[in-house]
Amino acid sequence: MFPKILHEECKVTKQQNLDEQASFSAPIEDLQVRIAFLDDLVDQLNEQLIIQGQELADLKKQMRILYQRVDASDISDGIAPFDPLTNKPPHY
Template sequence: MTKQQNIDDQGSLSALIEDLQVRIAFLDELVEQLNNQVALQNAEITDLKKQMQLLYRRVDASDLSEGIAEFDPLTNRPPHY
């Protein structure tokens, strides 16, 4: 192996290592962004679950039978007929 080939091999190896370092830095940034997004979505889902539980409790606590008239299709015809 000549000295020139050795220098070329070291240069290409150095370039490959630099390329890998750039890719790792990019992936680290991407993982951090995805982690932040997942954390935000988790907080949103938790908030939405609490809101749904509150709505379920309201529906269960209310008496829906009062104030709702029975519907008779023969006497209560919709306006478009």
């Protein structure tokens, strides 16, 4: 049906197309692997950020409680709060 030359040209072009597809698929697969890795990394970092946010909030609460305890003990002991502008250390 087809002349022999056209049939051979079709084989060559099909092989070239397959070679080109193979040459494109390797970089695409590499990019897909990198994207999957980066997605996983973003998820892990997001989880760590949430944990650190909770820890920071807990530490702020603890500091607030400690400041309240120090203020309460100073008042109950009759110690006036320290004012650096009016209360200079003795070596000045």
